[in-house]
Amino acid sequence: MVGDTADRSEIEAAIRGQRADYVEVRLDETATNRIVYRGRELEEIGRTRSFGGNVRALLRGGWGFVSFNEPSELRKRVEEAVEAAGHVGKETSQFAEVAPVGDTVPLELKNDPRTVPLAVKKKMLDRYNETILSVDGVTSTNITYSDAHKRVLFASSEGSYIEQERIDVVSRLSATARKNGDMQQASMSLGALNDFSYVETLGETARHLGERAVELLAAPYVEAGTYPVVLDPILAGVFCHEAFGHLSESDFVYENERMKEIMVLGRQFGQPHLNIVDGAAVPGLRGSFRYDDEGVPAQKTDLIRDGILVGRLHSRETAGKMGERVTGNARALDYRFPPIVRMTNTYIERGEMSFNDLIADIDEGVYARNWFGGTTSMEMFTFSAGEAYMIRNGKVAELLRPVKLTGNLFTTLMNIDALGNDMDFNQGGGCGKAGQMPLPVSNGSPHIRIRDVVVGER
């Protein structure tokens, strides 16, 4: 039971009989362990616990949202939210119908981080930190590890009552090398849902990061310009998320007539080999769950099929307003925020080409791997590679300093001209939108090749 103070009958009584079109209550409780190193020093180790809740009310198309850490007087909070909604609402609520759900979803644990003593976790991270520092030329490190066990209770005025749990295991390792005032960094972000296992085997990764940071000191900057680019599955995943994923979120579209014209179903966005899917129903990934934060069952949604836009991601409100089916993509970072349309696990489906064939025809290009980050404004986006090499005469050549790539939705997706026959998922990091960050999602792809990408030198 989330929050020992919350009682089912009390919650149901509080939301029943309100003068609103819809009311929901969400309570969540998260226990987090966190360990951070910087250089030789352990910077912090701590346990945090957050507990809080919110009420969201819809009336005549207007929303009221109240969040709190103090759960008592729930009925008063509900009334407050209903009153706020009434102050806003001047239209008719359009909220897609879904069947109410009563369910308790148990943890599907693989390797439970809660059973690993803090001393053992620390010893493991000590070793990775030492491994990075033992590489000649490395001057510092930064390691962050956290595991967060979250339990969420959702109840709605339509009769839904759902309890769900998850554990996010997230880490980031980073090595810094420094020489004559020049500094270079190599890093890697990893994550898993309900599974500690990957944390046990990061020794090799740690050593590679240290070595690459040192190598980067001697590496050149790319000559800025336009190149054919090959992305590894991890960076291609971030590319797919930034370049297209966010634009498929209907809250960017549903109130915007011009955007509706741009994102009209049936429009061609890519070559016929391009297929992009999002879905929390794909099991075992960081964006996976059983029900979204409006109690809608998780699904799998085709976004692009054979290069054509065929679907988009919805909350109940955006689906209702656009007259489309719900997709189970309404998600909230935690109790402080209302659910908004978000991605879950977003990926480009695999193609048929081997890596060697992907690069064989490239006389001068860039092979970019891994990520530092990515950002989109819908039409234009950037994403930065954690690792990059020149491709010369069909072969991977010299290491480059980190590069930034930029693209335009309407040309870059169309310029994906080959898809690899491999597949991998990026589960590190998190997604940020409307101040809600980092939301656990994953993204994946095979290796992909894109023509004419603008590459910046840093």
Place this chain on the structure above:
Amino acid sequence: MGALTSAYATWWWVSVDCRNRVGTGTHEQGGVLTDPEPILQAAQRLGAQRAEAFIVQSEETPVRFEANRLKEINARQTSGVALRVIVNGRIGFASSTKPGDVSELVEAALETAPFGPEAHLDFPRDGPAADVDVYDPDVEVLPVDEMIEVGQSLIDAVRAVEPELLCDAYVRRGDSTVTIANTNGGMFTYRGTGYSAWLNGTLIRGTDMLFVGDGDASCRAQLDLKAVEASVVSQLENSRRTTEARTAELPVVFTPLGIASALIGPLTIAFSGRMVHQGQSPLVGCLGKAMYDARLSLWDDATLPYRPGSRPFDDEGVGSRRNPLIEKGIVRSFLYDLQTAGLAKAESTGSAERSMAAQPSISTTSLVIDEGEMSFKEMVGRVKEGLVVEELMGAGQGNVMGGDFSGNVLLGYKIEGGEITGRVKDTMVAGNVHEALKRLVAIGSESRWVGGSVRTPPLFFESLTVSAK
């Protein structure tokens, strides 16, 4: 900071540090988690030699507009406590937002202490705090209807100039009380208010998307809405035409919005005492040395009245001050919290900032770049071919620690023959902030606040790498 669009979404690695500190505290919770005394006593009783409680209570009311009309009214109440304990010379840490959680909080902190970092700090005793105004009772009583009116009038004003603009807007008021208490007898508490408004506009023509936006923030119930309007209108006017940039080394003028979006992050991280101590700052060994253009001065100042970054003392109870970072091009000081100061044999500069999620870290408060001599108009007039940058997208993602910045020009204009000739797109600008600030043509004569925490004039760079299709 300074994102021009609400349609702005990122991929990033920030793991758990979700700072949540805007807003206030009038909700009493039976003193269970909001009174530091029982927490400190329990910590000492259960084995801590020293302890410190950090308590935040806040209330925030944001109203949100979507697609030109009011969409949502929110009310956020938050309260939480973070506890640091020192046991046998090591620091343990725990936090909770769960009422009635005192014993679990204390036990969790004590449990982590044996594995924690060695303590190189002592908690401050009671002392005089700086006299800094951060509270305005008028904010508390601002009617929601007035906030709605502010948002709607901003939207109406810019749409009068460009009727097709689709606007989102936020107007927020908040009130928060911060309390820090420690077993050395230190007890520090203050109450602060915040009021802010932000407008984002999107203009779509065919597949071309233009994002404009600006806002203002203060601790007082007074915002300069006319300036916000004027800024957005000028962005619209400079973007009437779209033109093309070319790949070259070109002179670039960064506006205050552009500076906040791209340069402040990579510049200020180098002044973190933690980064310097760990050899992760390019300014290691540069204290007292002339590293930048001799006209450049940069301050971190938590004592400015009614600025959202201001406070009488930092989140460890150390009194606020005005820290010179760069004086006439010379590196003057780095920023420290207590633990880092102890490690580096330095003194805390009152730069500790914290959330419920983590131990204190070093942060800037309000950053101020001193004004120079040249007007923005004159800067543009001097450029034969170059760019004006209002916002670089994705600039903070790369080798930021080394000072690199690089981003897509989300909003920026081309200068040809001394005049702005239109907006550029699909263009990147890149450089290294420490290098670029050595080669300034001029510092602007007109300063403004961006996002409440950076005050800067425009900066005119001799040459940066521009790449375009």
